[in-house]
Amino acid sequence: MKIAVTASNNNGYESEVNKHFGRSPFFAIVDTKDDEIDLIKNSAAQASSGAGVQAAQLISDQGVEVLLSGSVGPKAYTALSSGDIKMYITKDDTVGKAVESFVNDELSQLSSPNGTPRK
Amino acid sequence: MKLTVLSGKGGTGKTTVAVNMALSLPNIQLLDADVEEPNCQYFLKPEFNQSEEIYRKIPEIDQTKCTACRKCVDFCEYNALAMMLDEVLVFPEICHSCGGCEKICPENAITEIDRALGVLKHSASEHDIDFWQGELNIGEESSVPVIEALKEKMDFKKDIIIDAQPGTTCPTIEAVADSDYGILVTEPTPFGLSDLKIASQLMDELKIPYGVIINRAEEESDHIIENYCEKNNIDILLKIPFKREFAYLYSDGIPFVIDYPEWQEKFKTVFAEIRGVLDEKNYSN
Numbered sequence: 001m002k003i004a005v006t007a008s009n010n011n012g013y014e015s016e017v018n019k020h021f022g023r024s025p026f027f028a029i030v031d032t033k034d035d036e037i038d039l040i041k042n043s044a045a046q047a048s049s050g051a052g053v054q055a056a057q058l059i060s061d062q063g064v065e066v067l068l069s070g071s072v073g074p075k076a077y078t079a080l081s082s083g084d085i086k087m088y089i090t091k092d093d094t095v096g097k098a099v100e101s102f103v104n105d106e107l108s109q110l111s112s113p114n115g116t117p118r119k
Numbered sequence: 120m121k122l123t124v125l126s127g128k129g130g131t132g133k134t135t136v137a138v139n140m141a142l143s144l145p146n147i148q149l150l151d152a153d154v155e156e157p158n159c160q161y162f163l164k165p166e167f168n169q170s171e172e173i174y175r176k177i178p179e180i181d182q183t184k185c186t187a188c189r190k191c192v193d194f195c196e197y198n199a200l201a202m203m204l205d206e207v208l209v210f211p212e213i214c215h216s217c218g219g220c221e222k223i224c225p226e227n228a229i230t231e232i233d234r235a236l237g238v239l240k241h242s243a244s245e246h247d248i249d250f251w252q253g254e255l256n257i258g259e260e261s262s263v264p265v266i267e268a269l270k271e272k273m274d275f276k277k278d279i280i281i282d283a284q285p286g287t288t289c290p291t292i293e294a295v296a297d298s299d300y301g302i303l304v305t306e307p308t309p310f311g312l313s314d315l316k317i318a319s320q321l322m323d324e325l326k327i328p329y330g331v332i333i334n335r336a337e338e339e340s341d342h343i344i345e346n347y348c349e350k351n352n353i354d355i356l357l358k359i360p361f362k363r364e365f366a367y368l369y370s371d372g373i374p375f376v377i378d379y380p381e382w383q384e385k386f387k388t389v390f391a392e393i394r395g396v397l398d399e400k401n402y403s404n
Contacts, residue, residue: 050198083203
């Protein structure tokens with residue numbers, strides 16, 4: 001399955017996890033099938049409004065089923081839930097560690113938005 | 120005559136000027152166009168006898184007609200539409216009501232429905248001012264449609280004073296755009312000057328004549344504003360001093376011209392001066 005992790009920089013599995021979803025500079029898209037990792041730029045980062053919506057659209061279009069992040073705002077939450085994308089909270093500092101924590105069932109799932117919108 | 124009271128910086132005293140001026144003149148209609156937080160009411164204490172809901176249009180998707188072509192999602196500049204699992208999601212709060220998605224849908228799957236945006240309230244208060252207040256609903260992004268609706272209430276048989284939103288963005292521009300004259304209220308501080316410059320540039324762009332009122336004026340600091348106005352040929356219409364007594368009255372919601380009626384004469388003079396500027400302008404045109 002494909003997992004998206006919010007990333008602050010473009011450094012493969014060593015990329016720093018970005019605390020927030022909507023305006024995260026990058027998304028690390030990891031395919032658990034073959035451990036392939038792809039860092040994509042988040043076009044929503046500069047959106048004047050609805051960054052979370054655009055970011056959700058972006059990762060949904062990548063076929064992502066799971067999102068790992070620090071926080072997800074209300075509109076992003078609605079969009080991701082509608083797309084059946086499960087959201088988990090991670091406090092890990094790198095993408096690699098976050099994915100490992102997820103695979104080991106150590107992360108808790110979000111049941112409501114926990115982020116505030118930001119510009 | 121249509122006068123708009125604006126500032127660059129917030130908190131300089133627009134409402135103070137708008138309300139006290141309105142109370143000093145006969146035959147006034149006062150429109151509170153600071154629809155995110157209308158404050159004139161705290162000084163006029165109006166009894167509202169009329170209220171009107173304002174609506175804007177947002178899209179409603181008929182999912183049975185939708186073929187998931189995504190034309191609407193790709194079109195929307197504001198990310199108010201998203202496609203998840205072949206269904207179009209609408210985010211009304213960030214929709215700008217442009218109507219574009221409805222036009223672009225090839226399947227006629229989009230219709231426009233009303234969304235409550237705000238309300239206009241009216242009172243002919245005991246001060247004999249024809250007063251309209253605009254209010255934007257909490258969570259809405261754009262004040263502009265409420266201000267547009269408020270302006271439709273203008274009564275041209277009266278002299279109209281519009282209390283605008285602070286700043287120089289779209290809602291302020293909507294309030295001042297077709298006014299005859301702008302009163303720029305400022306304070307004698309570096310921040311006051313910095314934002315006054317932006318506001319005066321706005322008025323120059325709009326080609327609307329304007330003058331400045333310095334609120335909380337003090338001998339030691341007025342030069343900050345006076346120097347700028349002199350260099351740029353901007354009239355200073357009035358200086359309202361930084362007086363503890365005025366602050367007390369303000370905090371009690373009492374317009375200072377009530378307790379200091381000599382200030383009504385000063386506002387009348389300002390009004391006459393503005394009228395003179397406009398008459399001269401019309402004469403020379």
